[in-house]
Amino acid sequence: MVSEAGALNPIEAFAIVGIAGVGAQWLAWRFRMPGIVLMLVAGLILGPVTGIFVPERDIGELLHPMISLAVAVILFEGGLTLDFHRLGDARPVVKRLVLLGAPLGWVLSALALNWVAGLSWETSIVFGGIMIVTGPTVIAPLLRQARLQTRPAQALHWEAIVNDALGALAAVFAVLVVLVRHAHMDGSVAAWVLVKGVVFASLLGLAGGHGIVAAFRHNLVPEYMKVPVLFVTVIMVFAGADMVLPESGLLSVTVMGIVIANAKLPSYAEIYRFKESATILLVSGVFILLAAGVEFHTLQMLDWRALAFVLVVMLVVRPLTVMLSLAGTGLPWQEKLLIALTGPRGVVLVAVSGVFAARLVSDGIEDGVMMVPLAFVLVLATVVLNGFTLAPIARALQLTAGERPGLVILGGSVFATGLAQALEKAGVNVLIADPNRAHLLTARAVGVPYFHGDILSEAAEDSIEFIAYTTLLAASDNDAYNTLVATDLAPELGRDAIWQLARHKEEIARHALPKQLGGQHINGNRTLEQYLDLIAEGWIFRTTRLTEEYTLQDWREARPEVIPLVVINRGRLQFIRDPARIDGRPGTRIVSMIPPETVEKIRHEAELSHRAREIARVEARILRDADAEAEAEEKGRRPGH
Numbered sequence: 001m002v003s004e005a006g007a008l009n010p011i012e013a014f015a016i017v018g019i020a021g022v023g024a025q026w027l028a029w030r031f032r033m034p035g036i037v038l039m040l041v042a043g044l045i046l047g048p049v050t051g052i053f054v055p056e057r058d059i060g061e062l063l064h065p066m067i068s069l070a071v072a073v074i075l076f077e078g079g080l081t082l083d084f085h086r087l088g089d090a091r092p093v094v095k096r097l098v099l100l101g102a103p104l105g106w107v108l109s110a111l112a113l114n115w116v117a118g119l120s121w122e123t124s125i126v127f128g129g130i131m132i133v134t135g136p137t138v139i140a141p142l143l144r145q146a147r148l149q150t151r152p153a154q155a156l157h158w159e160a161i162v163n164d165a166l167g168a169l170a171a172v173f174a175v176l177v178v179l180v181r182h183a184h185m186d187g188s189v190a191a192w193v194l195v196k197g198v199v200f201a202s203l204l205g206l207a208g209g210h211g212i213v214a215a216f217r218h219n220l221v222p223e224y225m226k227v228p229v230l231f232v233t234v235i236m237v238f239a240g241a242d243m244v245l246p247e248s249g250l251l252s253v254t255v256m257g258i259v260i261a262n263a264k265l266p267s268y269a270e271i272y273r274f275k276e277s278a279t280i281l282l283v284s285g286v287f288i289l290l291a292a293g294v295e296f297h298t299l300q301m302l303d304w305r306a307l308a309f310v311l312v313v314m315l316v317v318r319p320l321t322v323m324l325s326l327a328g329t330g331l332p333w334q335e336k337l338l339i340a341l342t343g344p345r346g347v348v349l350v351a352v353s354g355v356f357a358a359r360l361v362s363d364g365i366e367d368g369v370m371m372v373p374l375a376f377v378l379v380l381a382t383v384v385l386n387g388f389t390l391a392p393i394a395r396a397l398q399l400t401a402g403e404r405p406g407l408v409i410l411g412g413s414v415f416a417t418g419l420a421q422a423l424e425k426a427g428v429n430v431l432i433a434d435p436n437r438a439h440l441l442t443a444r445a446v447g448v449p450y451f452h453g454d455i456l457s458e459a460a461e462d463s464i465e466f467i468a469y470t471t472l473l474a475a476s477d478n479d480a481y482n483t484l485v486a487t488d489l490a491p492e493l494g495r496d497a498i499w500q501l502a503r504h505k506e507e508i509a510r511h512a513l514p515k516q517l518g519g520q521h522i523n524g525n526r527t528l529e530q531y532l533d534l535i536a537e538g539w540i541f542r543t544t545r546l547t548e549e550y551t552l553q554d555w556r557e558a559r560p561e562v563i564p565l566v567v568i569n570r571g572r573l574q575f576i577r578d579p580a581r582i583d584g585r586p587g588t589r590i591v592s593m594i595p596p597e598t599v600e601k602i603r604h605e606a607e608l609s610h611r612a613r614e615i616a617r618v619e620a621r622i623l624r625d626a627d628a629e630a631e632a633e634e635k636g637r638r639p640g641h
Contacts, residue, residue, distance in 0.1 A: 013058040020046060021284025034383045036138060036347060039284060040376060043291020048299065055293040064358055067289060070282040071351045072238040072253045073231075077279045078164040078348065079257020093155040093331060097339075098162050101325035102132050106170055108317045113374075117309040122178045123368050126356055129170030130371075131313070131378070134160040135346020138383055142344065146391040147468065149399050152335045156342055168352050172251045173198070175356050179246065182363050197245025205252035208237040209259025216265050231278075247359060250352075283347045290354040290372055298373050306374060310381045318343040334397040342390055344382040350375045404429050405573035406469035410455055410485055411476025412439030415531045419473075419565070419591070420448045422541035426568045426589040429468050433460070434476065455485055471573050474500040474519055475528055486519035495520070499575045502527045523576045524563060531593075534563075538596030541565075545589050552584025561598060566591040 008016065020042040028035035046053040055063050110128030113119045119127070139160045143153045180194050212233055215221050221229050237256055238249035322340035353375040360368025394400045406429035409416045420430040420443065432443045433451040443450045453459050472489055474482035482500050490498045500519035504527055542562075546552055564576045568589040576582060582590065 008053060008058040010059055010062075013053060013055075016046065016053050017285050017288045018281075021288045022281070024288075025280065025284055034138070034141075034387055036287070036379060036383055039287040040291050040380060043288045044294065046288070047292030048294055048296050053292050055289050059289075063289065063293075064355075067286055067351070068249075068355050069235065069238065070286045071355050072250055073234060073282055074279060074286070074348060074351055075164075075168050075250050076234050076253040076257040078161070078168070079254040079259075080261045081161050081164075082258050083261045092329065093151070093326065093339075094158045094162060096325045096329060097155070097159045097322070098166060101159075101321050102163055102166050102170070104324060105132050105317065105321040108321060109313065112309055112312045112317055116312050117305050117370075117374065119367050119370060120365065122182075122365050123360060123371065126171055126174040126178060126360065126368075127353065127371050127374070129172075129174045130167055130349055130352050130356070130375075131345070132163050132167030132170055133345065133348045134163055134343050135348060135379075138344045138346040139342075142342075142386060142390050145387075146394050147400050148338075148394055152338050152394075152399055155335075155339055159339075160346075164346075164348050168348060169251055169254060171352055171356060172247055175247055175359060176245060178360065178365070179363055182365070193245065197241075197248045198251065200244045201241040201248035201251040202255055204237055204241050205255030206259060208233055208252070209256040209263075212256075212260055213263040213265060217263075247356070250355075283351070286351045286354070287347055290350055291376065293354075294373055294376070298369060301370060302373055302377060306377055309374065310378055313378060314343070314382060314385065334399055338394060338397055338399055341393060342386055344386040345375075345379045346383075347379075350379055405471070405568060405571055406430070407471045407473060407573055408433055408455065408464075408469045410434070410472065410474045410482060411478075411528070412436070412441075412443055412450065413475070413477070413528065413532065414442055414535055415528060416475055417442040417446060417448055418535065418541045421446060422543045422591045423566065423568075423573075424448070425543045426566075426591060428568060428573055431464065431469060433464075439476075456488055471497045471575075472499065472519070473575070474498070477528055479503040483518040487517045490519070501531070504529075520575070520577065522565060523579055534593060534595075538599060539563075539593045540599055541591060542594050543589055543591050546584055546586055548586050551586075552582060552588075555584075555590065559592070559594060559598060561595055563593040564590055565593065 021039060024038040024042045025035045027033070028038050047055070059066070106128050108128075109131040110121075110124045113124035113127055114121055117124075134156075139156055143157060148156075176194055176197060212230060215229070216226060234253055234256065237252045240249070241252035242249040319340040323336060326336050326339070350372070353371040357368045357371040360371075391400070404427050407423060409420060409430065409432045412432050412434035416432050420432055423430050429449075431449045431451060432440065433453070433455045434440050435452070435454050437452050440450045440452060451460060451464055455464075470493070472486065472493060474486045476482055483503070486498045486500045498519035499522060502521055502525045503518075544555055544559075546555065564579050564582065567574050567576060567582055568591070569583055569585065569587070582588075
């Protein structure tokens with residue numbers, strides 16, 4: 001361990017926290033690993049293992065207020081995500097998992113903590129409330145990786161979002177009860193203090209939420225100040241509630257977030273984007289601070305009881321909670337089983353545990369210190385186990401959306417329909433979306449799946465199984481609409497999955513759309529009009545499969561004039577930016593456009609091949625007939641015939 005002389009100053013400490021937290025999340029993205037695991041490892045290395053960074057020593061008295069404030073913003077983000085209008089088909093299932101599953105999970109978790117982990121009833125009740133959460137920031141990447149069908153995916157996703165807020169509220173209520181009880185107040189006085197604090201916190205959260213909604217809706221705050229005003233209001237509401245009853249501020253900010261999420265503000269998208277960025281920074285910071293602050297003697301207290309507790313939670317508490325909650329719903333048993341076996345915990349569990357553990361210890365409940373290491377162990381075990389088992393279990397239960405890559409083509413046209421047909425031959429799920437029904441006539445005529453409506457609308461969220469589509473091509477006849485959709489969906493799908501046909505060049509530069517908006521461009525950077533001109537000239541789409549015998553070099557030599565568009569390889573779809581860098585391993589499928597002379601050449605080759613096959617069949621028939629005649633003559637020469 002580093003001595004006090006080697007302590008960091010606060011600026012150095014903040015720099016280390018930022019580098020470790022954001023760096024761990026970047027590495028997780030780069031190598032497709034759970035970010036929460038890498039953050040845990042980074043924090044433990046910085047703190048207990050090397051002693052480079054010790055939060056209590058290097059930050060001092062500001063540590064716990066900083067963590068409390070960061071947790072408040074994280075819980076506000078959880079409430080801000082809770083838009084009840086977007087539950088869709090999962091609404092009945094989510095209702096059961098929340099109204100029945102949350103209380104049942106609270107009770108069963110508290111029993112496991114007391115009976116198996118050996119914690120006191122006070123700590124068990126508080127920690128059991130926090131364990132309701134299943135972590136939306138953890139479950140979302142797992143769902144994308146496993147490619148679940150819509151209903152179980154929505155159920156798991158929305159259960160995580162709703163219970164993220166609900167678990168924190170349950171823990172807030174539990175810790176308030178414990179703290180009031182430990183204050184040795186008279187029963188009626190304690191009840192009044194508790195009720196007064198909870199009611200005031202709830203009303204303050206409602207007032208803060210409705211105040212923000214009214215101010216934003218009536219344009220009382222300029223656009224550039226909306227996010228700062230929102231952030232300051234969250235801090236004010238949190239601090240105001242805490243003045244009346246400690247820790248009730250977490251309840252206030254969660255309520256405030258829920259109010260804003262369901263108000264349908266026109267500027268909600270911008271708020272949500274900022275909130276996502278702020279949450280990533282805060283989650284990284286809180287996780288590093290808590291992991292680095294764990295001491296070796298606390299880790300050494302994790303014995304066989306901790307392992308037994310994790311196993312009981314994953315194999316008994318979670319399955320029992322889900323099965324009892326969903327009994328009688330008519331949900332197929334496969335979906336119930338998948339939901340029952342999937343319950344990864346996330347950063348909220350660790351963050352809220354860190355705040356309440358310190359509070360319980362300061363109030364004389366000594367085993368409250370075990371909440372943080374137990375939370376780390378539970379998060380690590382559930383994330384790793386579900387990360388490795390969710391996809392195989394879903395495939396075994398036949399609840400995946402399929403292994404085929406998926407593409408949404410924005411804009412109905414002859415180009416979109418031709419490309420869609422070629423991609424379907426290559427094993428790709430394709431959907432054409434257009435708000436103009438007339439543009440979808442060709443897709444409807446040939447049976448290509450389509451969606452009539454705006455791809456950004458709520459109707460699209462309810463009707464389209466987005467998890468089956470990993471890539472978007474914006475190819476409508478409206479450049480501005482293409483750019484809007486590509487820019488809006490880029491953060492969700494990833495910018496490497498967003499493609500757009502070239503825009504028409506504006507004669508006046510200031511009339512052109514900014515180049516930094518929109519998606520990536522395909523080989524040749526052609527506009528929709530240019531593609532339609534090629535089709536009018538007789539160009540067609542063709543899918544070619546490379547093999548050991550027919551290599552990429554053979555294809556290039558045989559078709560030097562083609563326009564390659566898409567490569568499909570090992571379940572991945574990728575539009576081509578540079579034809580010289582095509583992955584040509586055997587099994588790769590290339591979708592390209594070929595000119596009319598090549599079409600004629602292919603038809604001529606096909607005719608010659610067909611004639612050759614016909615001649616071969618005739619020759620084979622003649623040989624069979626000759627053999628039959630010869631056999632008959634031979635039988636006629638034999639004695640007795």
